[in-house]
Amino acid sequence: MHWHTHTVFNQPTPLSNSNLFLSDCALRDAVGREGAEWDTDLLASIGQQLGTAESLELGRLANGNPPELLRYSVTGERLDDVRFHPAWHLLMQGLCANRVHNLAWEDHARKGAFVARAARFILHAQVEAGTLCPVTMTFAATPLLQQTLPKPFHEWLSPLLSDRYDPHFAPGGQKRGILIGMGMTEKQGGSDVLSNTTRAEKCNDGSYRLVGHKWFFSVPQSDAHLVLAQAKGGLSCFFVPRFLPDGQRNAVRLERLKEKLGNRSNASSEVEFLDASGWLLGEEGEGVRQILRMGGLTRFDCALGSHGLMRRALSVALYHAHQRQTFGKNLIDQPLMRDVLSRMALMLEGQTALLFRLARAWDRRDDVEEAALARLFTPAAKYSVCKAGIPFVAEAMEVLGGIGYCEESELPRLYREMPVNSIWEGSGNIMCLDVLRVLAKQPGILDLLTDDFAQVKGQDRHFDRSWRQLQQKLRKPQEAQGREITQQLFLLGTGGQMLRHASPPMAQAWCRMMLDTRGGSLMSEQLQHDVLLRATGRVG
Known part of the structure; x- marks a missing residue:
């Protein structure tokens, strides 16, 4: 653009009209690996629709025009209603049409439905997170209501399991x-x-x-x-x-x-x-027993939602870095920036692997061992993923510089959104206390962990050392160690998945980055290349 005073150039265009599913190799791999390959065509369609400029604008409008409380009607009658911007209703319509609120509870739900639903949830989170709250509440309440819905309300079961959004x-x-x-x-x-x-x-x-x-x-x-x-x-x-x-x-x-x-x-x-x-x-x-049954589901959604926001922040940062010229190079090619972005992408590779292994455990919750894994790692994932989100989005802001801090960018909204998932459904300390409770009271849980981690023993020394350290702490765990134990448990669970499913160089780089407390390690140029390609949906 030409002004009287200057020409605007070297300003990257905002990220829009991308496919949120196909551009994420880690997500695509996890969906197929954990049992929902049957949903990949629909996920690609959802990812294409949600990545459009029109969908992203709905997210902006819904947040720029908050809901209003309507206490009374014009005639003075008590209403106790809430008025939303039209963008909210369009976003909710899409969520319900994609069955993010009930996919796993359908009468003939397919094997892997929990995995497919987790992927759909993450895709929607990248567009607008507030609409996920009613979806999460409904999803968590539905299995309880299927069993206990009072007789005067039995006719509600059909609309509860429909794909319609009805705000009337x-x-x-x-x-x-x-x-x-x-x-x-x-x-x-x-x-x-x-x-x-x-x-x-x-x-x-x-x-x-x-x-x-x-x-x-x-x-x-x-x-x-x-x-x-x-x-x-x-x-x-x-x-x-x-x-x-x-x-x-x-x-x-x-x-x-x-x-x-x-x-x-x-x-x-x-x-x-x-x-x-x-x-x-x-x-x-x-x-308490009833809310604990629902709490596992809502807490898992908190982790999924934070991961989706982190994924969007990384996508925005990468898109900017590929276009922006600094000191004679594209920003993505500057060594220090390339290292920062590679580490961010590698962190999300691990999160994706663990979250979708956890989704498979929820999908197979009738199995005692799978249910135990879901019970233990859900609060650990909520604690660790949600805590990581705030500095992660702040780092993405730095990639964009000053414009990343301005409201014209998506990133300020993502940053403001991040703390809520750490607080709602039980704050960080509550999650850590829950992890300690499961470790102390769940029969056979330590044996289950030992057997699971034994499958990757010897593949990485940082992983093996960290597991030995956690075993020492678990002999006489102290409540004051709750955060340290929970974080280490999450990292070991994630590392185990990376060692199973990622390429050996990528898995070992993840273990060095997340489990080697000494720091100081650098990724090879080839691994940076591979990780960044995967983060944009391409494979070298």
Whole structure:
């Protein structure tokens, strides 16, 4: 472009109109390896659609125009509704059409459906992350509701498993698709849900009356919420619909929407229950057990979501580095920048391998050993992947320089989005305590780890030394070591997958980078070339 004062040149164009699936060799390999090769054609189609400039613009619009709380109608009637920008609805329509909210729970779900769904989730995360919250809540709640949905709401099962997004303000049984939210935490407790004070009293018709509040009420526009409250038999889980079976509004009052650092497209609210009606799921006193069943699924999605955001940040940085000229070379060819980008790409190679091995474990959760692996590595992955996201996106910003810090770039939104997955569904310390709990109480878990890591023993000295160090710590684990143990466990799980499936040079480079605490190692030029090619969807 020519101005009166200067000519604009050497300014890379923003990344758009790329295929988010085909440009990611690590993702493509993992999908095929872990049992969802049957979905690759659809994933390529989804990746092409989501990578368009139009889809990326929807993500920008949804975050630039946050939801609004509508307490009352023009006639003064209580509404307790939320108004979203049209971009939000289009993004939600795509998520539901791609069955990211229920693919694994269909009556005839294919083997590997959990793996396919994880890939679809990561692709959508690269466009817009706020819309993943209602999808995650619904996905996690569905298997519980399939088993325990109260009789007055059995007609909801069909829209719960549909591929339709239906935002109409109507009872769930009248809709083509429904969403489920959750209300667990209160002002005084946060993650300590046993301190909840919301009360539930049983009525003659078998329903319960709830009185109390929730400090964080996810997806307030949902057709129903799963809510924790204190019943006579202890902390229990209740199904609290937006509309009652007779069509009347339930007495759930939206007090305000949270004004958050990021995740601004998504509505998070505070609510009060004024004799709201709820239906018990399971038995009284089973609330913690019920949320733990759902918590594994939501925590896995947190790790997937953070990984997707990291992948997008790397893609933006690589695209810029291939175009930008600095000191007579393309930025990608400057040795120090090439090393930085290669290390970022290699980190994501490992994350992808571990996350999709974990997706396979969830897919085969009826197997005792697979279920144990999922139970242990899900909180470890949430802790480690989500923690890594914030500095990772900051590094991508530095690749772009000043423009990466400006709102015209995607990266500020990605950066603001990053902390939420570390906090929601249990913050970092909660994840580490959960890992310690599994290591202490899960029968045979240490033997399972020993057998698993024995399969790659002797392939890399850094891996072998790190495993010996962790074994020493696990003899008498201290709570104060929780973060160190969790991180080391995650890295060993990831290293094991890299040693199994990556090329030997790449696997060994990953182990040196992530497990050799001395540092100082450099990647060979050939390995940098190979890693960066894979990060752009090409193979040398």
